[in-house]
Every structure is written in C-alpha cells, then in structure tokens.
Amino acid sequence: MRLNHLCGVLCGLVVLGLVGVTRAQDKLPSWNDGAAKKAIIAYVENVTRENSTEFIPVDQRIATFDNDGTLWCEQPMYTQLAFALDRVKEMAPQHPEWKEKEPFASLLKGDLKGALAGGEKAIAEIVMATHAGMTTTQFEQIVKDWIATAKHPKFNRPYTECVYQPMLELLTYLRANGFKTFIVSGGGIEFMRPWTEKVYGIPPEQVVGSSIKTKFEMRDGKPVLVRLPQLDFVDDKDGKPVGINSHIGRRPVAAFGNSDGDRQMLEWTDASGPKGARLMMLVHHDDADREYAYGAESHIGTFSDALMKEANDSGWIVISMKNDWKRIFPDQ
Amino acid sequence: MRLNHLCGVLCGLVVLGLVGVTRAQDKLPSWNDGAAKKAIIAYVENVTRENSTEFIPVDQRIATFDNDGTLWCEQPMYTQLAFALDRVKEMAPQHPEWKEKEPFASLLKGDLKGALAGGEKAIAEIVMATHAGMTTTQFEQIVKDWIATAKHPKFNRPYTECVYQPMLELLTYLRANGFKTFIVSGGGIEFMRPWTEKVYGIPPEQVVGSSIKTKFEMRDGKPVLVRLPQLDFVDDKDGKPVGINSHIGRRPVAAFGNSDGDRQMLEWTDASGPKGARLMMLVHHDDADREYAYGAESHIGTFSDALMKEANDSGWIVISMKNDWKRIFPDQ
Numbered sequence: 001m002r003l004n005h006l007c008g009v010l011c012g013l014v015v016l017g018l019v020g021v022t023r024a025q026d027k028l029p030s031w032n033d034g035a036a037k038k039a040i041i042a043y044v045e046n047v048t049r050e051n052s053t054e055f056i057p058v059d060q061r062i063a064t065f066d067n068d069g070t071l072w073c074e075q076p077m078y079t080q081l082a083f084a085l086d087r088v089k090e091m092a093p094q095h096p097e098w099k100e101k102e103p104f105a106s107l108l109k110g111d112l113k114g115a116l117a118g119g120e121k122a123i124a125e126i127v128m129a130t131h132a133g134m135t136t137t138q139f140e141q142i143v144k145d146w147i148a149t150a151k152h153p154k155f156n157r158p159y160t161e162c163v164y165q166p167m168l169e170l171l172t173y174l175r176a177n178g179f180k181t182f183i184v185s186g187g188g189i190e191f192m193r194p195w196t197e198k199v200y201g202i203p204p205e206q207v208v209g210s211s212i213k214t215k216f217e218m219r220d221g222k223p224v225l226v227r228l229p230q231l232d233f234v235d236d237k238d239g240k241p242v243g244i245n246s247h248i249g250r251r252p253v254a255a256f257g258n259s260d261g262d263r264q265m266l267e268w269t270d271a272s273g274p275k276g277a278r279l280m281m282l283v284h285h286d287d288a289d290r291e292y293a294y295g296a297e298s299h300i301g302t303f304s305d306a307l308m309k310e311a312n313d314s315g316w317i318v319i320s321m322k323n324d325w326k327r328i329f330p331d332q
Numbered sequence: 333m334r335l336n337h338l339c340g341v342l343c344g345l346v347v348l349g350l351v352g353v354t355r356a357q358d359k360l361p362s363w364n365d366g367a368a369k370k371a372i373i374a375y376v377e378n379v380t381r382e383n384s385t386e387f388i389p390v391d392q393r394i395a396t397f398d399n400d401g402t403l404w405c406e407q408p409m410y411t412q413l414a415f416a417l418d419r420v421k422e423m424a425p426q427h428p429e430w431k432e433k434e435p436f437a438s439l440l441k442g443d444l445k446g447a448l449a450g451g452e453k454a455i456a457e458i459v460m461a462t463h464a465g466m467t468t469t470q471f472e473q474i475v476k477d478w479i480a481t482a483k484h485p486k487f488n489r490p491y492t493e494c495v496y497q498p499m500l501e502l503l504t505y506l507r508a509n510g511f512k513t514f515i516v517s518g519g520g521i522e523f524m525r526p527w528t529e530k531v532y533g534i535p536p537e538q539v540v541g542s543s544i545k546t547k548f549e550m551r552d553g554k555p556v557l558v559r560l561p562q563l564d565f566v567d568d569k570d571g572k573p574v575g576i577n578s579h580i581g582r583r584p585v586a587a588f589g590n591s592d593g594d595r596q597m598l599e600w601t602d603a604s605g606p607k608g609a610r611l612m613m614l615v616h617h618d619d620a621d622r623e624y625a626y627g628a629e630s631h632i633g634t635f636s637d638a639l640m641k642e643a644n645d646s647g648w649i650v651i652s653m654k655n656d657w658k659r660i661f662p663d664q
Contacts, residue, residue, distance in 0.1 A: 204581030214578075216570040225577050239548075242557065245546060249536030264548055271554050
C-alpha cells in the first residue's frame with residue numbers, strides 16, 4: 001500500500017496547499033461566500049484584466065463610499081449629532097441664555113426628543129452653535145479630542161471601532177487593485193477628515209462631505225480660516241453627484257451606500273459606463289442581534305421600498321448584513 | 333611620462349564620470365544654476381531626509397500651484413477669456429439678439445476693449461453665456477475640442493504648449509520626491525480638468541478652481557449635471573486658502589504663484605510650519621524677449637510692489653524668468 005500511502009500524502013498536501021492558497025488569496029475574509037462577495041470579486045477581476053472588454057485604466061478606478069451606515073454605525077443617532085450634543089453640554093456654562101432657549105433648553109434637560117421637535121431648523125441651530133465660530137485648526141482639535149474619548153452607547157467602544165470590518169477589507173481590496181477610494185457623505189467634511197486616514201486609509205483630500213462657509217482672516221499677524229455659521233453645501237441625495245463632480249471631477253466606476261441619500265450617487269455611477277464595468281452596492285441593516293435592523297420606516301438611513309425596487313431593477317447589489325457578513329466590527 | 337599619461341586618462345574618466353553623474357542627477361535641466369534652483373533642491377533634500385529636523389512625512393507633502401502665469405502663459409489675455417470669446421463668435425448665429433446687446437455687440441465687431449469696458453459685470457455675462465446651460469459632459473467636450481485646435485496669438489502654437497518647461501520639471505521633481513501636486517487657480521475648475529492630467533500630470537481630483545453651480549437632473553431617464561449661470565466659488569486671493577481647505581483638507585508645505593492673487597495662498601502655506609520646512613515661490617515675468625514682461629502695473633497677473641516687499645520680508649523666493657530659466661516652453 002505504499003503507493004496508496006504516497007497518494008494519500010500527496011493528495012493531503014495538494015488539499016492543504018489549495019486551502020492555503022485560497023486562504024491567502026481571500027482578501028475579504030469577513031464576507032460569507034454569497035452573491036455579494038462573488039459580485040465584488042468578479043467585478044474587480046473583470047475590470048482589472050487587461051484583455052477584458054470592460055477593462056478600466058488605473059486612473060479611472062474611482063470608488064465612492066457613503067460613510068454613515070455604510071462604513072460605520074449610524075444608529076441610534078448620527079455620530080456627528082452625538083458630537084454636537086456633547087459639545088452643547090460642554091459649552092453650556094459659557095451660554096447661560098441656552099437655559100431658556102430652544103432647542104438648547106430641552107437638550108440640557110436631557111430631552112433629546114423635545115430638542116429635535118423643531119426639525120431641521122433645530123438641528124441647524126445645534127450644528128451652527130457647535131461647529132462654527134472657531135478656526136478650522138481649533139475645530140480639528142475639538143473633533144480629535146472628542147473622537148478619542150467618546151463611546152458608542154450600545155457597543156460601549158469608541159465610534160472609530162464601530163466601523164464595519166467587511167467594508168475595511170473591501171476598501172483595502174479595491175486599493176490593492178488600483179482603485180482610489182473616496183468618502184462621499186452627508187456628514188460634515190471637517191468632522192470626518194481628522195480621523196478617516198487612520199481609520200479607513202482615506203486621506204483628507206479624498207473626503208467629500210457637507211460644509212459650512214469659511215473665511216480667511218489675519219489674527220495677530222497669522223492667517224486663519226474662521227468657520228462661519230452659514231451653510232455652504234449639503235452633500236446628500238441630489239448633492240452627492242454635485243459634490244463628486246466638484247471634488248473628484250470624474251465619475252465613479254463603483255459606489256457604495258445604504259440609504260435613499262445614496263440613490264443619486266448610485267444612479268450617477270451606474271449611467272457612466274457599460275453595466276459590467278460598474279458596481280453599485282447598498283448595505284441593508286437587517287441584523288438586530290449584531291448591529292441594528294432598520295430600513296423603510298427609519299428616520300436615519302431610510303432604505304425605502306422604492307430604493308429596493310430600483311436596486312432590483314437596476315442590478316444593484318443589496319448586501320445583507322446578517323447573511324453576507326461573518327462579523328461586523330474589527331475586534332469581534 | 334606613462335604615469336602622467338595614465339593619470340590624465342584617469343582624471344579624465346573621473347571628470348567625465350562626475351559630469352555624467354551630475355547631468356543624470358539634474359532633475360531641473362531648464363533652470364540656470366542660480367538662487368531659485370538652489371533653494372528648490374536644498375528644500376526638497378532637507379524635508380525628505382529622514383534624520384532632518386524639518387523632515388515631512390510623505391502624506392503631508394502637499395504642493396499647490398497657481399496656473400495662469402505660473403504654469404502657463406497668461407498674456408495677452410487669460411486663455412479662458414480667449415476660449416469665451418471664441419465661443420461667443422461660434423454661438424452668435426443662435427443669438428441674433430447679441431448684435432444689439434453689450435458686451436456681445438462690441439465683441440462681435442472685434443472691439444474687445446469696448447466689450448470689457450463693462451468691467452466685471454461684462455466678463456460675468458460673457459462667462460455665463462459661454463460656460464453655462466449645458467451638461468458637464470457637454471462642456472468637457474467643448475473644452476477638449478477648443479484646446480486641441482486654438483493657438484496662442486504670439487507664439488502661434490497650442491496653448492497647452494505655452495506651458496513653462498522649468499515648471500514641468502519642478503512638478504516632476506517634486507512628485508519623484510513624494511509630493512502630491514495640486515493646481516489652485518482662479519481659472520474655472522472645469523475649464524482646466526479636461527487637459528491638466530495630460531499636460532501637467534495633475535489628475536482632475538487634484539485641480540482646485542473657480543466654479544459655477546451645477547444641478548442634478550434626469551434627462552430621458554439618464555442622470556446629468558447641468559451647469560447653471562450662477563457663481564459658486566471664486567478661487568482667488570482670500571478664496572485660495574478657502575479652496576485649499578475645502579478640496580485638500582490640509583495645508584500645503586510648498587506653494588507657487590506669480591501675482592497678488594496668490595498672496596494669501598503663500599501666507600497660508602508659510603504660516604503652517606517652521607520656515608525651513610516650507611517653500612514659497614513667485615514667478616516674475618521679466619522676459620519681454622522670450623515671453624512677456626509685466627508686473628505692478630499689469631491688469632493681468634499684477635505683481636504689486638507690496639507683494640514684492642512681502643516676498644522679500646518673508647523669505648519667499650522670486651523666480652526671474654529671464655535669469656533663472658534656460659528655456660521657457662517645452663520645444664525651445
């Protein structure tokens with residue numbers, strides 16, 4: 001039986017070897033072997049193979065990612081709103097008038113619902129009070145200090161550790177294949193830039209977001225940019241293609257989102273080239289156990305039935321958090 | 333005399349070898365060996381040497397360049413204005429009302445001075461009539477078609493060949509040393525992006541400029557961005573640091589300009605770190621024979637006495653086109 005034995009050893013080695021190769025080549029280890037993972041790999045292999053009819057030159061490999069709900073957790077409230085609320089509490093001693101003035105009065109009593117009853121106007125007041133009036137350098141430091149210490153209320157860990165491990169792997173996989181990765185978020189551009197390079201490997205110049213106006217000034221003989229309480233640009237919905245055009249100046253070939261706010265970005269990407277050369281994906285939050293389950297009825301990250309229909313009709317891929325992701329956060 | 337002979341041969345080889353090394357290492361061959369060239373090389377070697385006290389990590393090596401008058405010729409008029417005037421002539425048959433309406437009436441009679449007598453308002457009208465009303469894709473094609481055929485009136489060659497060879501070498505030298513090069517220009521962002529990658533090696537996402545507003549729309553079921561006749565942002569003077577902050581999100585460590593429009597960009601760069609770790613340079617057009625000589629009194633590219641004083645006081649380096657540059661354009 002020496003021959004059989006030898007064969008067994010060889011077969012064992014071959015199997016081990018193949019497993020080794022497969023594991024070494026698996027750039028998306030936190031993704032289950034489902035349709036979403038297969039689609040990503042098929043797409044990347046197709047558009048980067050030089051003799052492919054859908055080959056995309058390196059300089060045109062632009063991939064855009066929404067942030068809230070796509071790269072990190074957006075429940076139970078947008079992280080930037082949590083930041084703003086903490087800022088209101090910290091700034092309150094310098095603003096005695098807030099005790100009588102909405103939305104601040106409700107906020108300081110811990111009544112978030114009451115504070116937000118004023119709708120967009122109330123949110124804008126909170127944002128301007130907490131995000132304007134200082135220089136860009138000062139604001140950057142405020143964000144860095146907060147993000148280093150604040151913790152997510154459910155997961156009890158820094159917000160920057162409430163990022164999705166499968167998406168981190170996707171970012172790395174795309175970059176390894178020559179893609180330039182951008183964030184295109186409704187969130188504040190200067191709220192994201194202080195930490196996106198460290199957390200996502202995305203440098204400040206590849207972050208697109210909403211903004212308030214800034215003004216150049218000389219203070220004590222030194223130039224500063226002062227953040228003004230005036231809206232500059234809203235990088236959401238219709239605004240996403242506008243922001244992409246303004247900041248990137250080319251159309252993405254791949255785009256990733258999770259809500260109605262990302263619809264136009266995906267449409268803009270989809271229509272920019274042949275089907276096989278474009279990849280559009282939406283993260284669906286259907287995992288109440290490991291993260292959150294929400295969608296059509298949610299006020300945050302609304303994933304309407306109309307969006308689901310458009311995704312199905314257009315061949316956009318819906319990622320099921322529950323079924324497609326082996327794990328959610330980096331250290332799980 | 334065999335020893336002497338041998339020595340002569342060896343010395344000759346050594347000299348030849350050294351010359352060879354020097355030539356091979358000269359990354360700025362179109363620059364004369366003056367103070368400007370020395371300053372560039374000393375700066376780059378200093379901030380890229382790991383044990384230097386002024387060492388700058390690669391991700392922070394941001395260099396910004398004005399375009400008109402810094403990277404390409406801006407006389408006898410801004411190239412973008414020449415483009416707009418050609419567009420007016422081409423569009424005139426569809427606009428019979430222009431025969432009676434200023435500034436178009438004067439323009440169509442060939443009276444540029446009369447047309448521009450209306451000042452900024454007249455220029456804005458010309459710009460909006462020629463730069464708005466089409467989709468971004470259509471405008472890109474219009475620019476590409478024009479830039480491929482239009483010629484500079486003095487040099488009788490395409491505008492894209494009226495770029496400065498010494499500055500092309502500087503861009504390449506900086507990139508070879510890990511710098512990311514950006515354009516920060518008062519010119520239209522979408523007027524530059526169609527050709528900057530080919531001409532300067534600067535991709536669209538690294539071009540910052542002035543802009544008009546765009547609007548996302550569905551036309552025949554396809555998404556488009558329509559260019560609106562509304563000013564969005566003026567990337568000049570005070571606007572340059574604002575544009576840099578918005579698009580790049582970090583402060584440059586090196587900045588290059590040629591006029592009062594670049595003053596704030598250089599101040600913003602200068603104040604962002606220690607003197608030895610920052611490089612600020614201004615191209616001075618003092619070469620009437622090979623290009624143009626203009627400065628304090630010019631309406632285009634004004635280089636005021638106040639700017640010259642600030643440059644001297646601040647240790648910014650003024651490049652003399654006449655003395656610092658061996659040649660001006662690529663094929664000279």
